[in-house]
Amino acid sequence: MAEADKQDTEKKDFQVNVPMQTPGFFLRGAAHLDWGMKNRLSRIFNPKTGRTVMLAFDHGYIMGPTSGIERMDLAIPPLVPHVDCLMCTRGAIKTCICPTSNKPLVLRCSTGATILKELSNEIIGVTVEDALRINAAAVTTQVYIGGPYEKETLANLAALINEGNRYGIPTLAVTAVGREMVRDSRYFGLACRVVAELGAHFVKTYYCEPGFDEVVAGCPVPVVIAGGKKLPEFDALKMAYKAISQGAAGVDMGRNIFLADDPVAMTQAVAAVVHKNQKPENAFEMYNSLKADHARSK
Numbered sequence: 001m002a003e004a005d006k007q008d009t010e011k012k013d014f015q016v017n018v019p020m021q022t023p024g025f026f027l028r029g030a031a032h033l034d035w036g037m038k039n040r041l042s043r044i045f046n047p048k049t050g051r052t053v054m055l056a057f058d059h060g061y062i063m064g065p066t067s068g069i070e071r072m073d074l075a076i077p078p079l080v081p082h083v084d085c086l087m088c089t090r091g092a093i094k095t096c097i098c099p100t101s102n103k104p105l106v107l108r109c110s111t112g113a114t115i116l117k118e119l120s121n122e123i124i125g126v127t128v129e130d131a132l133r134i135n136a137a138a139v140t141t142q143v144y145i146g147g148p149y150e151k152e153t154l155a156n157l158a159a160l161i162n163e164g165n166r167y168g169i170p171t172l173a174v175t176a177v178g179r180e181m182v183r184d185s186r187y188f189g190l191a192c193r194v195v196a197e198l199g200a201h202f203v204k205t206y207y208c209e210p211g212f213d214e215v216v217a218g219c220p221v222p223v224v225i226a227g228g229k230k231l232p233e234f235d236a237l238k239m240a241y242k243a244i245s246q247g248a249a250g251v252d253m254g255r256n257i258f259l260a261d262d263p264v265a266m267t268q269a270v271a272a273v274v275h276k277n278q279k280p281e282n283a284f285e286m287y288n289s290l291k292a293d294h295a296r297s298k
């Protein structure tokens with residue numbers, strides 16, 4: 001036991017007068033989660049800003065070859081360096097994204113519907129084992145509050161949360177909107193609160209006005225906004241700015257990025273709004289200047 005003897009004679013320094021740090025956690029609603037959950041959430045949300053720019057390109061799972069991402073292998077990789085996180089299906093990640101990219105993935109786990117039928121009639125189609133195999137940072141499914149399959153989509157969410165909790169994988173709840181639903185703060189406030197109460201660790205919903213600040217305030221976990229239908233670039237930046245100013249913790253944007261005239265420039269402009277609180281006018285100027293640079297270097 002020569003090594004043990006040597007250790008006994010070494011001077012140790014326990015710094016007994018320095019209290020052990022007990023830091024809080026930067027994300028709302030996550031202070032009491034387990035280490036693995038917090039670690040995964042810290043990959044999705046930038047701990048410095050508490051926000052995230054997620055790139056959503058899961059549209060194909062219900063819409064097939066969606067405009068702008070007909071070729072995910074060409075459209076998505078140039079955007080990856082400029083976002084915090086990817087949101088897509090396992091088919092997309094395995095075929096179109098290089099594993100060396102090391103971007104955290106929020107994995108779309110629902111299936112069962114396409115645009116040809118009732119969208120809310122979904123099930124969970126991905127096992128938590130496969131999510132772990134892919135090294136997903138979080139799993140996701142959507143709920144259709146007030147839709148024909150409201151109960152089933154809530155059950156899908158609860159099941160995904162239960163499975164994720166077993167392994168420390170957080171769940172993103174997406175509040176999809178049925179065709180007949182009014183897109184107002186009352187509806188989104190209800191949907192966001194319900195999924196948070198079921199145990200979702202963060203929520204994706206749509207920006208609405210007035211009252212988006214109350215949607216966020218009534219939801220005890222971080223809220224990120226979907227981009228929705230393609231808007232003119234300035235309007236999309238304005239929407240992101242208003243959402244962030246009213247408490248959103250980021251965006252999970254698809255069409256307003258990959259259908260932009262210059263998707264790489266748009267990603268960077270959105271990131272400036274989210275992480276640097278840039279006003280939409282400044283972000284749009286940045287967008288135009290990057291776009292002009294890219295055009296010159298072609």
Ligand code: R5P
Binds near residue numbers: 174226228229252254
């Ligand atoms: C819907 O199919 C998906 O959840 C999309 O990821 C979501 O709608 C966000 O994409 P977009 O910004 O295009 O609305």
